[in-house]
Amino acid sequence: MNVTEWIGLITAAGSILGGGGFFVARATVKASQATARANEAVATIQANPQAKAQDFAVLQATVQRVDEENGKLRLRQSRLETLLRAFAWTTDRWARQMHHAGIEPEPAHPLVDEYNRTGV
Structure with a gap:
């Protein structure tokens, strides 16, 4: 290739790259948006264990209080x-003392009889 062909090639590449700058800028914006979404997702994922740890701490305190x-x-x-x-x-x-003394006590309440039979 001679110098003229190289200059033509460089000029063509410059015009393509210069015109392609729009596409590069658009791709850069999309990449930065994707990075921002990824950072938000990472922040959410990192916050979840902290939220779960807080929930666990509340649960532990509740269990301790109930215990x-x-x-x-x-x-x-x-x-x-x-x-x-x-x-x-x-x-x-x-009641035994009353029986020994010849005094008949009033009959016990049914719940008392049940307790005396079962112990419950």
Whole structure:
């Protein structure tokens, strides 16, 4: 190739590239938009574990609170059952004392009879 052909080739390439600058700019804009969407997606993905961690922390706190409340309720129930047994033992002793003294006590309530039979 001689110099004239090279100059023609360079001029043609310049006009193609110069006219193609529009396409290059458009591609650059699309690429930057795609990059922005990808960055948003990455930010969302990275935020999800943090949101899940916060949800898990709330769940853990709730479970701990419910466990504490259940423990307190179980303790109250245990104390109440102990009191009920002591009261049942005391009233049974009084009823036996009345029988020994020849006094017939009033019949017990049906729930008391059921408790005395089943213990529940």
